[in-house]
Amino acid sequence: MEALHKKIREEGIVLSDQVLKVDAFLNHQIDPVLMQQIGDEFAALFAGSGITKIVTIEASGIAPAVMTGLKMGIPVIFARKHQSLTLTENMFSASVYSFTKQTESTIAISTRHLNSSDRVLIIDDFLANGKASQALISIIKQAGATVAGLGIVIEKSFQGGRAELDGQGYRVESLARVQSLKDGVVTFV
Ligand code: 5GP
Numbered sequence: 001m002e003a004l005h006k007k008i009r010e011e012g013i014v015l016s017d018q019v020l021k022v023d024a025f026l027n028h029q030i031d032p033v034l035m036q037q038i039g040d041e042f043a044a045l046f047a048g049s050g051i052t053k054i055v056t057i058e059a060s061g062i063a064p065a066v067m068t069g070l071k072m073g074i075p076v077i078f079a080r081k082h083q084s085l086t087l088t089e090n091m092f093s094a095s096v097y098s099f100t101k102q103t104e105s106t107i108a109i110s111t112r113h114l115n116s117s118d119r120v121l122i123i124d125d126f127l128a129n130g131k132a133s134q135a136l137i138s139i140i141k142q143a144g145a146t147v148a149g150l151g152i153v154i155e156k157s158f159q160g161g162r163a164e165l166d167g168q169g170y171r172v173e174s175l176a177r178v179q180s181l182k183d184g185v186v187t188f189v
Contacts (some may be wrong), residue, residue: 001175003037005188008154008176014184018128018159019100026153027060029179038168038175039067042123042151047175053077053114055136057096057107065123072121077114079107079136088096092142096135097098099128109139116144127152127174129157130161137170154178157189 013021025031054076056065062078069076082105093108114120120140124132133150137150140147147170154160155174158181165172177189 001041003034004153004176007031007034008178008186012186014181015124016038020126020154020156020178020181021176022125024042030063031038032075035063038064039069039071039138041175042068044073046121046149049121049172050119051106051148052118053134053145054121054123055109055114055140056123056138057077057081057132060125061123062113064125068121068123072149077109077112079109079139081105081107081185083155092139094135094142094145097131097167099126099131107139108136109143111143113138113168114143114145118143119148120145121148121187122150123152124150125153126163127155127165127172128159130159133161133165151175156181 005081007025009026015021026035050161054065054069056078058078058081066078090111091108093106095104096107119173122136149171150159152175157177157179179189180187
């Protein structure tokens, strides 16, 4: 997606060979026009797939997920990282190792919001080693629902997440595929 590539080239900051900072438009400050284009793109890619719900993780997945849900006319659920005191009903949950924070945490979705008739599109901001995606897949499976595919804003193709999801037979659509972050330069696939 050219507009996203341009934004990454112009405003992305390479923090290391492994980490790209995009807090100027996705992870802190949000560019709503770009988010809308991203939502339109995912909606077009997954049109006709019978998707009934979108699932993401708070916080950075929410903006692209909501724009996709708006275009597709379906609800968006974000997995919560910390169960609040008001959420006392049953939850589907999974443990996820955070690539950026290097800590293990639990994410959860209320059993009220997902059921076995749902066909779910997972949306996330980044795909690195795939831990977040695998945790969401686990939650969707616990609900007996079907994973219809994954829409990733920025895939770091040099890490293992994409290959693992491909190997499991999931459809993965990434709007930007980063081949390398070596020497402070973003190279796309
Ligand atoms: P994974 O679970 O695939 O290893 O990592 C995906 C999650 O880690 C994403 O939800 C994202 O929040 C975070 N993440 C992974 N790599 C990067 C990165 O290079 N930059 C930023 N800002 N977040 C990342």
